[in-house]
Amino acid sequence: MDMPATPDLTLHPSWRGCTWPHPADDRAATIMHENLTQACARAGLPDIASIAGVRVMTDALGGNSPYLSDLALRDTEAFLRLLLDGPDAHVREILRGLEALPPETPRIEVMAALRIAKRQAALAIALADIGGAWTLEQVTLALSGLAENALGAAVRHLLLHACQTGRLRLRDPENPCRGSGFVVLAMGKLGARELNYSSDIDLIILYDPDRHPGNGELRHTFVRMTSDLVTLMEARDANGYVFRMDLRLRPDPAATPAAVSFPAAIQYYESMGRTWERAAMTKARPVAGDIVAGRRFLKHIHPFIWRRHLDFAVIDDLHDMKARIDRHRNAGHADLESLPAASIRDPETATGWLLGQNVKLGQGGIREVEFIVQALQLVWGGRRPELRDPTTLGGLRRLRRAGLLERAQCAILVRNYRMLRQAEHRLQMRMDHQTHTLPDTRDGFARFATFMLAATPGELASSMLSVMQHSRRNFDLQFAENDRQDITIAPEDVDAADRLRDYGFAPHDIGDALQILNRWDGNRLRALRSDRARKLLRRLLPAIMTEIGGRQQPLTVLRRFDALLERQWAGVQFLSLLERNTALIHRIVTVLDCAPFLADHLAETPSALDGLLDMDGGPGALGTATALVRRHVTSAQSAEQVLPVMRGLVCGEEFRLSVARLEHRMGEDSTARARTAMAETVMRGLLRVVTGEHRRRHGTVPGGAMAVVALGKAGSHEMMPGSDLDLMLVFDHPPDAGESVVNGTVGTDGMRGRPLAAGTYFVRLAHAFVAALTAPGREGPLYEVDMRLRPSGSKGPVAVSLSAFRRYHEESAWTWERMALTRARVVAGPPRLAARLRHAIATALDHAPLTDEESRRILHDVRHMRERLAREHPAASPWDIKRRRGGLMDVEFIAQGLQLLTPDAQARNPSTRLALLRLAQAGTLDMADARLLRRADLFWRSMQGLVRIICGSVVPDAIPQASLEILMGEVRARNATALLDRMDDMAARVTAIFDRLIPPIADTPAR
Template sequence: MDRAPVNRASLDRPWTDRAWPAPADPRGAALLREDVAELWREHGLDAALLRAAGVAPLLDMLGGNSPYLAGLARRDPVPFARLLAEGPDRAMGAVLDSLAALSPRDARADIAATMRAAKRQAALAIALADIGGVWTLEQVTLALSRLAESALEAAVRHLLRVAHDTGQIVLPDPRHPARGSGFVVLAMGKLGARELNYSSDIDLIVLYDPACHAGHEDLRRIFVRMTSDLVGLMEARDADGYVFRTDLRLRPDPSATPPAISFPAAITYYESLGQTWERAAMTKARPVAGDVTAGRRFLRAIAPFVWRRHLDFAVIDDLHDMKARIDRHRNAGHAGLSRLGERMVHDPRLARDWLMGHDLKLGQGGIREVEFVAQALQLVWGGRRPELRDPTTLGALRRLVRAGVLNRPRGDSLARTYRMLRRAEHRLQMQADHQTHKLPATREAFDAFAVFMAEENGRALAGTMLPIMRDSRRIFEGQFAEPGGAGRSVDPDAEDLAEHLRAAGFADADIADAVSLLQRWSGNRLRALRSDRARNLLRRLLPEILARFGARRDPLTCLRRFDAMLARQWAGVQFLTLLDRNPALIDRIATILDGSPFLADHLAETPAALDGLLGADQDGAADIPAAGLVRQHLAQAASTEQVLPILRGLVRGEEFRLSCARLEHRIGVDAASRARTELADAVMRGLLARVTAEHVRRYGRVPGGAMAVVALGKAGSREMMLGSDLDLMLVFDHPDDVTDSVVDAPAPGRSYNGAGDGGADGGLAPRSVPAGQYFVRLAHGFIGALTAPGPEGPLYEVDMRLRPSGSKGPVALSLGAFRRYHAESAWTWERMALTRARVVAGPPALVRALRGAIGAALDGRRGATRAAILEDARAMRERVARELPPQGPWDIRHRAGGLMDVEFIAQALQLVAGDAAARDPNTRKALRRLVRQGMLDRGTGRMLEEADRAWRSVQSMLRILFGTALPADPAAAMPAATREILLREMGATTIAEALQQMEARADAVRAAFTRLVGPVGE
């Protein structure tokens, strides 16, 4: 056991020297002292132990408060003496060692006796560590959980070995029966979370994988019998007691399924019939005995059922309904804890009377309410944010607070309540080893319990507990209450719809169309509104929806686009609950529907994009960087094929989130560009590692060889915007004397049959290939992963035409070939493109070598004079102007004096400088370096920097408003709200003023281009 923090000043004192609770029953305390003294004499134990500091009060506490613990001390005096002498850490270690020492081939009676003795000795050690404050709550519950796990492991090993020895099943490794057996015990509930309570049942689901015993016709009967034997070993009472009561009712459909269920049957159930409470239960599931590897495989298979990729606030209502049913069925607690007055809460006598008989687990302000808050928020957000997943209640609360999902005062209050109630729950159960959660119902018993809790009397205990429980209840009600309350609602089929619309701000000319649309919602034509719950939610939300839309420039357009969104929803309850739980979301949706035709269409076509509007703070930054989520998803996925759909959704969601933040002017173009580029970098790094690992399984490895990814263009300069593709170059290297890949021999006991491999090779035996072919295939695999199509499109479009020899060259080239090409054959425009090269993925040694090769290709003028470089750049710009003429003043990139002119100036001058001190892949940073190196005067440099930012700002906003396919005349196609957004971005009041600003900026840039590079013929 991990030890709790120890006061260094107390190290020389016996561990028993603590402030033990006084005995509520002095007679019981005296009897235990007498009995222990007699037992000490009978067994020849060291009498000095009983005279050690704190032992007498400890015995009084046991005898005067807990008949169960006093009985354990009497039953096993020798282990009790060791506990007093050595402390609970060593006692618990000895208990776990006794279970680990059991052999699977030991007699069942011996195994049962050892397990029961372990339970008795651990129960006393853990109780004293808890009562004396030697261990924290987490250490106490972990010790109880480890005891249960160790007992289950010993029992399952024995049962599997017996089944093997009697010829019922064949195990791959009889010396380690669990390995490869396919039989696994999942711990659920508190055991799954390693937070078992003192007298807890253990909730289990027993599963088996038929694939581990192919062709076996009687597997179900064998594993069902084995499960029955397991339950008997754990909970049957005999002269030695029992180990743990066992509950199998959390398995799928327990009234209709056997105690042990096959993987396929369980997976099918969860995918088709699984309910919210089962999702909540599965957040704590953990394989603890048997084939743990198979158990993890099962949990990965059902992870999409538990952790939904899209936000699902309807789960909050489902858990609230579950708690309400518990309250009605159990009649748990008294009504109105959150509304108790201050006099009731702070009057110790009234507080005690209120608490008597109260259920600490299921009652108001109880343990279950704290657990529900943590589980609900995890289920809502945990699918998108794996870092929130923690099976423990206290751990989940910490993670939710750290992520900003739950504010710190509420999180601290819930954690304080949980710790207090778990401590009280343990004391209740220690009294008689009963699985009880109810406080004593009489004043005498309540006062006695308070003494066990180290309080003076019941009134003092109640005065401490009730205010804390009330605060917790208020948090629970605030989390699960209906946000809309019982206020005003609008029925879509009401006759006064026109008045509601007019009052909301809809123009008279739009009323008839709006009424017709709203009345369509009252029928059953929309799939999303066919349930009573969905229609009731809509009635409650409609006043707010109409008010928000009515405040926009074009309310009817907002309503029509919202109708298109609603029509696409499969589950109207989830969508409308999302709005109900997040009223500010309605306003954000209205901004999109009113201002951006492109984003409005995307929202209608992709309802899950709504997730991108949640969880952003005021400056538009995500609660956790999307790049971090990429790494987490890649770490958890079993294969590239499995992770690609998740990454596509994540990339699309981040694109939408950043676009919305830009639309609302909560984030600038530079911050958005960096965020997009960081996300792309994380995807490329993660996929390169994953694809390479799968490639190695298929083709072996090239000793000393590796491949790296170079980003060019906007990805290289960290200036990506909506719709940016990835300009890439792939470079590999390997020692000259290595010509082929090397296939490693399979590990002992394993063949290349694909079992458990999970790779893209489908289990084929690895085969050696020539080194060059090896890396070309690896490159194709990497590019294929980036561009593989899905319902939401590929991860990224990839352009590789900037690599040496363009589309005619190999998809991946060697480092030596790269060096030779740029030393002998590269065109000026290729070297200009290389100024924005950035190595984003690959092993460190190759990354360093490649950066050096890029620097060498750009250093000096490579035989070209300044005049030749500038003439090549001028001619290239003139050719682009001739072949891709600008489509008007809003063609920001191609227009004269536009973004391309700025970039050409920066790139050409970097080549002229031929010095690393003058270079940077980012255009603005490069311009600053060129000023410092004397290649640009300060005024021109500042003007070009401002032009670069302004052009990118306008171009990125136009893409957000209209998409990458810009209309020929965007100004003519702009609705009023769209025009206002664009003008705000440009700092202008009218389109005419904006055009004048653009013309002046373009003239200044083109003049600088002519002066610095050369004239461009129109």
């Protein structure tokens, strides 16, 4: 390096404004200054110590950190370059040098290059940290980048060496890592790019045997490479060492070699992986070797890490881990949370408490903040991918935005984390020791306080202790054991009958109730065979029995809860979920009491419990569910791959909406819109996936496409529980499209090799789409599909061309088909086709003003169809909301029939309520009638939706009393008689309007 002969040098602007700590040891600082002057003279460099602004920097190094002082003195040329270039450029140049290190470099030179880079970067990063030139994120990112680039250079060298010695065949020796199948997976702080100053690096070494078929020595080769990698990184020589490696996070480290094959690792995680390993894998990241293979491995074990169903048992697992750490690390320490404020404010007491405290593993330490983030991410991250941030600070921000941490909680955790990470770095910088323990003497703590820029040791201690205590309290909010009394109600308990009577059980029900509780107290239920599950149940039993006993038929509800518990595979997870969400007990008991149909569904589909937890009921919850569908669809290659995930999401969303309706937290309109939005998202995503599969199998029709039209309740944004999808599939292609094309050649049917005509191509695509929607699964199909409203009904093709659709509605459509078309909406398909199809639908409904004869014919057709349906499918009971006279069908027929009469396109709308409003505004309908019909529409849809939630799709003859109370609460009726009277009155009003607007027309032929 060519240096000026005079010391007329200036520090880089990055160093201006830095605040440097005073030397804790003045004598060591003076010696550092003298030694630096002498070292510069020996190297023929200008006297660095005489450069303006350097003295306070070197005093901070010499008086606080023997390790950093040694780094500056060992390589004065690099130190001078750092001062002149600034930390950003200096570290960037070091990392570039590692990236450019040729893999064919001799082993001894590789070792030296790695160690020199580590030494120079360590000094630069430490100075930027101590002076405040860099934030914590910049410091940890630079340390992580150093480790990552060092590992990359070492692995490239080792792979090429294995190739050159004949132990390994590489596809591209000039780029040894690509396709090698050898992966260095960073875990912990390196994986999250949060590396400590003197941290070990936690790694898992993996290899993919499929990349090297026929190599019988593969395992031995990669295990030996791993051993060589440890030597390259850890061995100490005259240049020091690079990083200490810790390989103990690999699967079953006591029984597996240092390098583990993909199949072995995958099998381990899928069959034996534990909670702490899931937590560790949230930060996993391939950093060296075959990065593509590493990402492929992580994608394969993604379901192990991010479970689709909410799992609050993970909180207990992490609590147990932290409790073991506390017992091991905090012997002799008073409980931090119980320290009085006066003790924290007193400098002497605060300092005494902190002496010897572990800032990482101790109470209020770094690990507790990390545990909070990881626990909440593991519980919620499977369903809410936006929470998955491997960094602690990033994770805290995302949890706050999601509402899972309060703003004040998040602020104290962030402050504590930053403060303790800074303290951790200062502790480690002093001697390059991997320590997290504060000095155990007051003199040592005073020196540490000086390094931390504190005015006095007591001031630092009080400040640290206050923040740590608040952080500890937040930790306890998430992990502390609840102090609930464990009770058992069993037949041998002499007070059992009295307890049940106090809970609200009738005397004649107590015997049967005790039999159920006796089953719970023994080992007869699969869910309660573990001691932990039984302990959880004993703690929860008072809350469960109080909630059940408050119902009108507590024994019936207890039996349904027993059925639910009996079908749980993992009792610990289910009961942990109840313990962490006590409001869930009320929601479950409400379902068991008021909605037998939902109760059976809940027992048969435990994943539906997830829907009970997403109970905000607003657009945020819906947005989460639809976003999950979109995300899974984006990465899916086949319908078979995405359907199980979709079914679970649709099932959970339906259950969430149903319970929200039962509790009157959402109205019928908002749940109908949410249900319809979910269906639309599924159809759009599934159409893309199925179309992609179809194209790969049969090619494409040039210029051709298919769109999905929703009719009925899906078209009108009014889907109810159990609603079918009334669909019509329409395709279009240029007249000369001919046959499908694959890579410029004629496509075939995939089996017989015959050319596939354009019409046949789209009919098969339509069949594949409908098959995907209706394919059975554990939760049932996604949706039932009804396609009878398409042109020519069930006799016509499953998909119709756009030209045929236009022609049919110009020449052949029946009145009832045009009525159905008033609720038609294009919900999926390419934008250009969707626009043409919307125009075709509007054209089919548009007409000039009708003659009186034409109007009478339409009204006759509407009346004729309603009477025919009444004869063929009469109302089964007063609860047959749809078919009863004056019920929902009559309201919809009025809206649809009147829309066919008006020539005003602005008076039409797929929504019944909006159509009625627009018809009144256009003068086609009297405003008073419109108001009554709009009220009736909401009334009937609300009633029918709740009846379906309570009883399922079968119309009941009677409604249970507990369920009747839900219906009475919906319309604010005093009792069941008042409710039925309200229904009869509404039906009579609607019937009167129907008969007036759509009267019988004698002797007019129906078409």
